[in-house]
Amino acid sequence: MNASDQYDLYFATIAELGSRLARQDISPVEVTEAMLERIERHNDEMRVYISVLRNAALEQARQAEHEIRNGSYRGLLHGIPIALKDNVATEGIRTSCASMVDPDWVPDFDATVYTKLRDGGAVLLGKANLFEYAFSMNTTFPQPINPWHAERSSAGSSSGSAVAVATGMAHGSIGSDTGGSGRAPANVNGVVGLKATYGRVSRTGVVPLSYSLDHVSVFTRRVADAAILIEAISGHDSRDEYSSTRPVPGIGTKIGQGIRGMHIGRARGFTHEDIDPDVVSVIAQAFDVLRNLGAEIEDVQLPYVEHCVALQSSIMLPEAATVHYHNLRETPEKLGQTALMRLDLGSVIPATAYIHAQRVRKLMRDEFQRVLEIYDVIVGPANPVRAGEAGSWTTHLDGRDIDLRTVGPEYTGIYNLVGLPAIVIPAGFSSEGTPIGLQIAGQWFDEATVLQVAHAFEQATDWHRRRPPLPAHG
Amino acid sequence: MSFAPKVSRDEVDAIIRMVDLTLGEERLDQLVTTLSGFLGNLERLRAIDPKDSEPPTITYGGEDGS
Numbered sequence: 264m265n266a267s268d269q270y271d272l273y274f275a276t277i278a279e280l281g282s283r284l285a286r287q288d289i290s291p292v293e294v295t296e297a298m299l300e301r302i303e304r305h306n307d308e309m310r311v312y313i314s315v316l317r318n319a320a321l322e323q324a325r326q327a328e329h330e331i332r333n334g335s336y337r338g339l340l341h342g343i344p345i346a347l348k349d350n351v352a353t354e355g356i357r358t359s360c361a362s363m364v365d366p367d368w369v370p371d372f373d374a375t376v377y378t379k380l381r382d383g384g385a386v387l388l389g390k391a392n393l394f395e396y397a398f399s400m401n402t403t404f405p406q407p408i409n410p411w412h413a414e415r416s417s418a419g420s421s422s423g424s425a426v427a428v429a430t431g432m433a434h435g436s437i438g439s440d441t442g443g444s445g446r447a448p449a450n451v452n453g454v455v456g457l458k459a460t461y462g463r464v465s466r467t468g469v470v471p472l473s474y475s476l477d478h479v480s481v482f483t484r485r486v487a488d489a490a491i492l493i494e495a496i497s498g499h500d501s502r503d504e505y506s507s508t509r510p511v512p513g514i515g516t517k518i519g520q521g522i523r524g525m526h527i528g529r530a531r532g533f534t535h536e537d538i539d540p541d542v543v544s545v546i547a548q549a550f551d552v553l554r555n556l557g558a559e560i561e562d563v564q565l566p567y568v569e570h571c572v573a574l575q576s577s578i579m580l581p582e583a584a585t586v587h588y589h590n591l592r593e594t595p596e597k598l599g600q601t602a603l604m605r606l607d608l609g610s611v612i613p614a615t616a617y618i619h620a621q622r623v624r625k626l627m628r629d630e631f632q633r634v635l636e637i638y639d640v641i642v643g644p645a646n647p648v649r650a651g652e653a654g655s656w657t658t659h660l661d662g663r664d665i666d667l668r669t670v671g672p673e674y675t676g677i678y679n680l681v682g683l684p685a686i687v688i689p690a691g692f693s694s695e696g697t698p699i700g701l702q703i704a705g706q707w708f709d710e711a712t713v714l715q716v717a718h719a720f721e722q723a724t725d726w727h728r729r730r731p732p733l734p735a736h737g
Numbered sequence: 738m739s740f741a742p743k744v745s746r747d748e749v750d751a752i753i754r755m756v757d758l759t760l761g762e763e764r765l766d767q768l769v770t771t772l773s774g775f776l777g778n779l780e781r782l783r784a785i786d787p788k789d790s791e792p793p794t795i796t797y798g799g800e801d802g803s
Contacts, residue, residue, distance in 0.1 A: 567785075569781075570781065570782050570785070572778055573775075573778035573779055573781060573782040574782065576775055576778065577775075577779065577782065591758065592757065592758065603764065604764075604767055604768075604771060605771075607753075607758070607760065607764060607767070607768045607771070608768060608771045608772060608775060610753075610756050610758055611749070611752050611753065611756060611768070611772060612775065616779055616782075618792055619782065619783065619787065620782065621792035622787035622790040622791065622792055623782060623785050623787055623790070624792075625787070625790040625791065625792065626785070626787060626788070626790050629790075
């Protein structure tokens with residue numbers, strides 16, 4: 264394989280690579296070896312993986328190769344190299360949660376999501392970097408590098424999973440998403456990030472952050488690949504109390520269909536709105552694309568959007584403080600500063616505030632139901648500002664400091680609060696060269712329409728074809 | 738971010754002892770700040786009348802077609 268072919272292999276889509284593996288045009292071992300070499304060359308620079316699983320990955324690849332050669336092809340994920348966020352439990356494999364509380368935890372079970380991927384024949388390359396317990400930056404596990412601009416943030420909390428895909432260090436990956444952790448990193452690293460409807464994908468074995476807000480998410484370089492991955496991990500799991508018993512339809516069946524005549528609500532009503540000219544410009548151009556594809560677009564005020572910061576704090580922090588009750592009391596010195604601060608707050612939020620927030624959340628859900636009787640999907644930015652400073656919660660804009668924790672709940676957390684499926688796809692770049700994404704949310708359990716719109720946009724643009732300048736030297 | 742204190746250090750200290758936590762000076766000061774910020778946001782949330790809304794149940798987002 265020459266260098267150009269090798270480079271194309273790193274960035275192949277799951278659909279392309281899956282077809283080549285099925286045809287035995289390339290073997291899972293060749294692919295896995297190439298990916299492991301790339302990871303070994305660049306992981307120190309990019310901080311993508313906490314654990315690289317060379318031996319286990321090669322063993323899985325050899326098994327896939329044997330099965331494919333012998334006619335036991337399992338489907339498009341067979342032999343595909345993937346990454347898991349390091350809060351996804353893996354039997355016999357360290358699962359650190361990017362925390363010093365229990366950095367060498369080795370689970371004796373697999374998360375359901377990994378069981379499903381393994382059953383599909385995927386090859387696990389490694390466990391990806393994240394914010395501590397999926398909600399707090401932790402200097403002990405420095406943030407992955409944004410491959411488009413090393414001084415800009417790769418966001419979080421699933422930044423390792425997103426950067427793995429953005430840099431050709433995995434063909435697909437799994438993240439988790441409690442307030443946007445599965446979409447914010449897609450937004451600034453130039454990849455696709457999708458969370459399905461609450462209940463669609465089991466959280467069993469994914470270390471919880473907030474029981475009523477946690478979702479599992481996927482990262483890919485193409486919308487069609489996101490459909491393949493999310494379908495592979497969807498379905499009822501009796502061990503997850505919130506898991507839906509609804510059958511999983513062909514989630515990608517509408518991909519390729521046009522969107523002429525579709526009613527699109529343009530998300531409005533945010534507290535911080537139209538504040539970054541780069542984001543405003545990218546989103547305006549994105550709506551031009553959708554309009555040119557035949558969609559009808561109207562502004563829609565998102566119900567209760569201005570309360571999302573309070574709602575998310577009132578619900579997520581007490582739930583997180585419950586999850587970490589013993590960590591906070593027995594080993595607080597091992598938690599990072601941000602985690603400590605947020606868990607302390609979660610410990611003193613009154614139960615009446617938590618329950619009030621849950622009741623308002625029900626009203627919010629009912630209002631969204633009414634909105635989605637009018638619109639097929641709701642579209643808008645995933646963040647009102649471009650990527651911020653690396654290692655910081657802050658973005659500087661026109662002399663102002665924007666704390667990203669005060670804007671995230673309105674833009675991404677809102678879809679965790681109501682449990683709608685939501686995807687972020689590449690839609691353009693800031694003047695600093697960092698990606699800016701477009702977010703599309705849809706009706707509960709209608710991931711198919713969300714993917715239909717996302718795919719139509721993707722095919723009408725070429726943002727998804729760009730490759731980042733980092734890691735240096737290919 | 739700074740917020741006008743809505744709770745005193747002594748009040749927060751009392752609550753912390755009730756929930757069986759022990760904080761040093763720095764964490765306690767930090768909590769006074771973050772709790773004040775939270776309570777500011779909560780005031781606006783409290784103004785919403787949740788009417789007859791009950792908290793979502795186990796079927797939230799799931800079988801009830803939500």
